[in-house]
Amino acid sequence: MKKTISSISIIIPVYNEEGNLSLLYESLVSTFATMDYNYEMIFVDDGSNDTSFSLLEQLAQQNTNVKVIRFTRNYGQTAALAAGIDHAQGDAVVFMDADLQNDPTDIPMMLAKLNEGYDVVSGWRKDRQDTWLTRILPSKIANWVISKVTKVHLHDYGCTLKVYRRQVLNGYHLYGEMHRFLPAFAAQVGAKIVEVPVKHHPRRYGQSKYGLGRTGKVILDLFTVKFLNHYAQHPIYLFGSVGIVLVLLSFLLLSYLLVGKFFYGLSMIRSPLLLMSSMFVILGVQSIFLGLISELLVRTYHESQDKPTYHVSQILNINTIK
Ligand code: UDP
Ligand code: MG
Secondary structure (H helix, E strand, O other), X not given: OOOOOOEEEEEEEEOOOOOOHHHHHHHHHXXXXXXXXXXXXXXXXXXXXXXXXXXXXXXXXXXOOEEXXXXXXXXXXXXXXXXXXXXXXXXXXXXXXXXXXXXXHHHHHHHHHHHOOOOEEEEEEOOOOOOHHHHHHHHHHXXXXXXXXXXXXXXXXXXXXXXXXXXXXXXXXXXXXXXXXXXXXXXXXXXXXXXXXXXXXXXXXXXXXXXXXXXXXXHHHHHHHXXXXXXXXXXXXXXXXXXXXXXXXHHHHHHHHHHHHHHHOOOOOOOHHHHHHHXXXXXXXXXXXXXXXXXXXXXXXXXXXXXXXXXXXXXOOOOOOO
16 A cells, blocks of 8 residues: 655746746645645745745745745756755655646645555646647647657646656656656656646746747657666667677678679679678677677766666565564
8 A cells, every 4th residue: 555645845946937926826825725735835946037036035934834945047947846856855746837827726636646546647738728839739749759759658748737756756867858757767667657637827927938949859858768768777788789780781781792793793892882881880880889888887877876777666574584
């Protein structure tokens, strides 16, 4: 039986959201007033240059459940969420945007799912209120590709409103735009995931910080995620296989050319295949060596940070000798 949730950390990245903060705070306070949870709101000010931080300071003075982390400069939403995770003390972590596009009234339903035994509850902006061409369409394509590649089928990776059991988040270092891949990482170590439709509102105050450019970054991140999920412990399986295939192809081409030369009197150097064969053997051998170097890097990666090569969900009787 999984532990029921009793304390919640809500993590909110804030970048120039002065128009939204008090409304969001009020709305969170009234949502949690209806529930029997201990909670903290962790606002991470990601280098805002409007009055966001002084507003947060005031909230923190009024209410000690409001915790504020202020970055020295703008590091991005992923870094802000990572800082929130590092300081979160609840059994469950709720991520949400500061701009009121996510709705705090969805949180009770999501926490109930966690108490049903799920480890990750992922919000899906079924009726998304953003521009279609630059936001909704690219996001649909990205979600489709991510689902195919990670084999974790969610409609909306990009929705920030998601709830995690705390321990599912342990041990990740988030880079780039990677927070959206957390459900895929969690699935990789056996977490139970459920997707729920959530409300979505148009932005009322301030501007969106993103445009079309983010989709490109997300797709590039996907390569890294796929690589880390499948080959991070054994990169030589990837590089080595490519290398072996290339070297074999090169030998096949060369044999074909040699047979042509000695049995049919065909010129080897007039055929483009000779060049291809030499390219393939060089690339193939390089790829195998690249694989070996990556194997060295992997050992440094896991051993220098004491990163486990496995994740345990339960332990019974291990520390008891009678
Ligand atoms: N955000 C942030 N750092 C940034 C950009 C955005 O902390 O560099 C925050 C922003 O304040 C908001 C959330 O991330 O709370 C989502 O940003 P936004 O609403 O601009 O994205 P969209 O909803 O348009 O995808
Ligand atoms: Mg937004």
